[in-house]
Amino acid sequence: MSALSCRAAACRLxxxxxxxxxxGACARVDPGPEAVPxxxxxxxxxxxxxxxxxxxxxxxDARPSSPDYGRVVATLPVGARGTMSHHTEYEYPADDLLFxxxxxxxxxxxxxxxxxxxxxxxxxxxxxGGFSYPHSFAxxxxxHVLATFQGRDGRYGAPGGLVEIDxxxxxxxxxxxxAPEIPxxxxxxxxxxxxxxxxxxxxxxxxxxxxxxxxxxxxxHVQVWNTRxxxxxxxxxxxxQDGGEFHLDPAEPRVLEDGSVYVGTFSCGLYxxxxxxxxSPTARFVHAFPGGTTLHNACMVPVVVGRYWVQVxxxxxxxxxxxxxxxxAPLEVARLTLDDRYPMPHWIAADxxxxxxxxxxxxESWVLVLRIDMKTGQLTVEEGFRDAEAAFPGVDFARxxxxxxxxxxxxxxxxxxxx
Numbered sequence: 016m017s018a019l020s021c022r023a024a025a026c027r028l029x030x031x032x033x034x035x036x037x038x039g040a041c042a043r044v045d046p047g048p049e050a051v052p053x054x055x056x057x058x059x060x061x062x063x064x065x066x067x068x069x070x071x072x073x074x075x076d077a078r079p080s081s082p083d084y085g086r087v088v089a090t091l092p093v094g095a096r097g098t099m100s101h102h103t104e105y106e107y108p109a110d111d112l113l114f115x116x117x118x119x120x121x122x123x124x125x126x127x128x129x130x131x132x133x134x135x136x137x138x139x140x141x142x143x144g145g146f147s148y149p150h151s152f153a154x155x156x157x158x159h160v161l162a163t164f165q166g167r168d169g170r171y172g173a174p175g176g177l178v179e180i181d182x183x184x185x186x187x188x189x190x191x192x193x194a195p196e197i198p199x200x201x202x203x204x205x206x207x208x209x210x211x212x213x214x215x216x217x218x219x220x221x222x223x224x225x226x227x228x229x230x231x232x233x234x235x236h237v238q239v240w241n242t243r244x245x246x247x248x249x250x251x252x253x254x255x256q257d258g259g260e261f262h263l264d265p266a267e268p269r270v271l272e273d274g275s276v277y278v279g280t281f282s283c284g285l286y287x288x289x290x291x292x293x294x295s296p297t298a299r300f301v302h303a304f305p306g307g308t309t310l311h312n313a314c315m316v317p318v319v320v321g322r323y324w325v326q327v328x329x330x331x332x333x334x335x336x337x338x339x340x341x342x343x344a345p346l347e348v349a350r351l352t353l354d355d356r357y358p359m360p361h362w363i364a365a366d367x368x369x370x371x372x373x374x375x376x377x378x379e380s381w382v383l384v385l386r387i388d389m390k391t392g393q394l395t396v397e398e399g400f401r402d403a404e405a406a407f408p409g410v411d412f413a414r415x416x417x418x419x420x421x422x423x424x425x426x427x428x429x430x431x432x433x434x
Contacts (some may be wrong), residue, residue, distance in 0.1 A: 053366060053369040054432035059382055068422035069422070070097075086403065099119035104153075110158055114162075121147055122139060148165045155209070159182065174199045217291060248296070256303070266280055318364060320370075329377075334351050383400070
């Protein structure tokens with residue numbers, strides 16, 4: 016072969032190699048929707064129903080392709096019973112240390128989920144910084160947790176405060192939520208959300224209450240905090256609106272896709288909080304959901320998925336989806352009504368790796384997985400997520416046997432995807 020022929024062959028070989036490399040690189044950059052992984056596990060915080068055995072965290076296999084899909088593969092008893100298993104973190108933590116609130120006991124448990132099938136109890140705590148009865152949790156940029164507390168000095172009762180906690184449950188600092196414009200008896204820090212920068216916290220005020228949950232102090236305030244020094248920026252009163260008491264009992268703040276902030280109320284109002292990065296934030300009413308007139312039809316936990324606000328609405332025994340592309344005028348685009356097998360929907364959280372949502376009922380034993388169509392906002396029940404040989408979707412916690420033993424039926428509350 017001549018030198019010229021050799022050079023030509025070498026060029027052809029080199030070209031073929033480069034084409035293969037470029038093709039492979041392109042394939043890796045754009046894997047397509049089928050290649051996006053879904054979270055492997057679903058973590059559900061549950062209470063022993065008859066309060067005779069320990070409350071526990073259940074680990075459910077959440078891989079649709081797994082033969083164990085929908086099966087409880089591990090449990091973590093926390094060594095305490097009758098705690099009233101309540102809120103977990105709303106989002107799965109990057110450090111795999113999940114905070115879980117036992118409301119009646121005033122105690123928080125931290126689960127180590129680095130090995131999901133062998134969960135461990137990493138820490139537990141009650142009062143911190145002089146405050147009592149922790150309720151909700153949000154992650155700061157440095158991995159610390161900012162928590163709302165509804166009591167102080169070992170007792171349940173306003174005025175409460177905010178406490179910064181390290182990832183292992185250790186006290187960092189605290190501040191009272193008292194403000195001159197709010198009567199002390201209405202200072203009930205309930206839930207919170209952080210802006211994208213993490214430099215502002217929006218805190219909603221509502222009394223969580225204690226059994227038998229009959230009388231509550233009504234509130235209508237939201238606070239904005241500077242998280243850098245844990246200082247109060249402003250207290251914002253939600254304005255009343257014709258047609259209902261939508262401004263009462265602010266419950267759940269969330270940050271939208273464009274950075275706007277909404278706060279939903281137990282009275283089924285939805286408010287936009289403007290100017291949270293400034294010194295004088297304001298609130299304006301943007302939407303009302305059905306219900307909100309009694310404890311049993313109060314609007315519960317929402318979740319933001321893309322441009323959608325997904326609201327749990329017990330009045331319709333289901334959920335309502337708003338398109339928030341115009342945050343000043345959200346538009347209802349979908350509803351999902353559940354059948355009677357799934358009463359009192361309450362808690363919802365998103366799988367940030369997929370289009371899935373987890374839904375649980377208040378003081379109930381069912382767990383459902385839903386899917387949201389990111390183009391339309393339509394919701395559907397994930398039919399394949401169910402107990403073995405069950406006739407209906409969902410995982411039932413009304414059972415006798417668990418990985419940790421025969422402790423009987425459990426009721427569920429907070430739940431998050433992870434792993």
